[in-house]
Amino acid sequence: MDAQVIVVGAGPAGLMLAGELRLAGVEVVVLERLAEPTGESRGLGFTARTLEVFDQRGLLSRLGDIEITDLGHFGGLPVDFSLLGSAHSGGVKGVPQAVTEAMLEKWAVELGADLRRGHEVLSFADEGEYVEVEVGSPDGPRRLRAAYLVGCDGGRSTVRKAAGFDFPGTDSTMEMFLADVRGCDIAPRPIGETVPGGMVMAGPLDNGLVRIIVCERGTPPRRRTEPPSWEEVSSAWHRLTGQDISGGTPVWLSAFGNPARQVTQYRRGRVLLAGDAAHIHLPAGGQGMNTSVQDAVNLGWKLAATVKGTAPEGLLDTYHEERHPVGRRLLMNTQAQGLLFLSGAEMQPLRDVMSELIAFDNVSRHLAGMVSGLSIRYELGPGDHPLLGLRIPHVDLDGESGRTSTTELLHPARGVLLDLADNAALRSAAEPWSDRVDVVTATVHGPADQNPLASTGAVLVRPDGHVAWTAPGPVPPAEALARSFGAPGSR
Known part of the structure; x- marks a missing residue:
């Protein structure tokens, strides 16, 4: 290999x-x-x-x-x-x-x-x-x-x-242009601003650049092998807005559509x-x-x-x-x-x-x-805890090694079993998975009424940040660990 x-x-x-x-x-x-x-x-x-x-x-x-x-x-x-x-x-x-x-x-x-x-x-x-x-x-x-x-x-x-x-x-039914341009005095136009015949957008970028998007209704999509010309883009802008921007200098140009x-x-x-x-x-x-x-x-x-x-x-x-x-x-x-x-x-x-x-x-x-993307929820086994299947929220934690957070614990892209109740039996049950899951004992830092983990004594978090198990739950921690991380000792 x-x-x-x-x-x-x-x-x-x-x-x-x-x-x-x-x-x-x-x-x-x-x-x-x-x-x-x-x-x-x-x-x-x-x-x-x-x-x-x-x-x-x-x-x-x-x-x-x-x-x-x-x-x-x-x-x-x-x-x-x-x-x-x-x-x-x-x-x-x-x-x-x-x-x-x-x-x-x-x-x-x-x-x-x-x-x-x-x-x-x-x-x-x-x-x-x-x-x-x-x-x-x-x-x-x-x-x-x-x-x-x-x-x-x-x-x-x-x-x-x-x-x-x-x-x-479905294939594209229309073609739109996108360009970053300098040397043009173009007033900002918010996304979604409709004009007779289409939609235009303009917004300032750094270094004197302006980004424009042009959608002229009735323009059939073309299968391009090269970007559109500046003449095509500036002409479409002129037809829709009445403004001549042909004297501007494009940094780059692109065409796109609305396929699905x-x-x-x-x-x-x-x-x-x-x-x-x-x-x-x-x-x-x-x-x-x-x-x-x-x-x-x-x-x-x-x-x-x-x-x-x-x-x-x-x-x-x-x-x-x-x-x-x-x-x-x-x-x-x-x-x-x-x-x-x-x-x-x-x-x-x-x-x-x-x-x-x-x-x-x-x-x-x-x-x-x-x-x-914050509302994405996966079906991750039995249980009805409101966090199950969702991504773990950012929570500041006080642990044995000082201040940390649910976000920082995921830096290594490993599983995390967060013990919030100092549960020795839980830590012992998770020990066989220590090669792929970090077990962390900690308490939530901050006011109790602002604690999104208040209703659970432990959470198992996958490397992608989604909660796979909470305690108390309908299945023991070893079963939840095996479901997400395989049998202990397997390699």
Whole structure:
């Protein structure tokens, strides 16, 4: 074997997955077709759940000073994310996707991921016991073998097509332009601002740049192999707004559409998909990169345990079981948002009704939880505790080694059994899993009436931050540990 896992694609999903696998000690090779990063940044921040994920791996400090905002939108209609009541309820803005990718690349490589740029997958075969991959490289073709192959290679995924994954859904019905421009005096226009004939958006960036998005209704989608010309973009802007911006200088240009497709299965034998390779959609609310990162975090520890021989039976299949419904809801909500801010005057009555509904806190809380990713809940065994299946909230803790937090405990990407009642019997029951689960005895720091863990004496947290068991519960801790982390001593 050349590696235990080969990851195809060095975007957010592939780099996050590589880092997760390396934290678990798995040998990983990342194959990236491009010789250098493009520097393009469709995304300009990330949502609350991705903020939590990065914080749980100790990555936020690598991004420097970040700005967190509680203001979001659903289809261009303002939504107050502070209603979620979480320490991480807001999203991060002003961090270009290229910066996020550079941070993830540095982290993954520091951990030992073997990133090979200029390497393109030509073909591969799942041989049952391993996957053999033919790769085009600067030094000529070569073959690599690995136990598993993961396609994180975007919406036009070579891995998805070559492996024969079903990819049902709908194609784009329109084309939109995105450009970062300098040398133009363009007044800010909020997302979702409709004009006769389409939708436009403009917002200032750093270094005198302005980001614009142009959607001209009735423009049929084109299958492009090159970005649109500045003449196309500036002409569309002029037709919709009456403003001539042709004298500006674009830094980069892009075209995108409103497809809605998702694979029917995230795994076929030894080949898996994550991120845009598994689902494509209208980039409404910047959810694409965030869902991709969260796919990788869900998959990483499960694939690592499978490769190392510690996984319980069927653990790897739960990647599809848990993430496919998330992808399905992603397509649903981005399609709904597209109808709201890309349709014409005929949709104004629905916008008005939605504005009235969003004024109710319960509606805003529901939409904010959906778009942010904070409301994602997995079916993780018997029990009715309100935290079961949700992500563990950020809670400050006082332990034997001083002050810590539920977030800091997840930095190593291991399981955590948090003993909040100084229960010696619980710690003894968990001892056989010490090679993969950290047992921590602590008390919650802060006022009792603000303690989200007040109703439990212990919680078992998976490496991806989701709560797999609480005490008291209908099953003993050993059974819960075995269900998530396999039999003790297995390898």
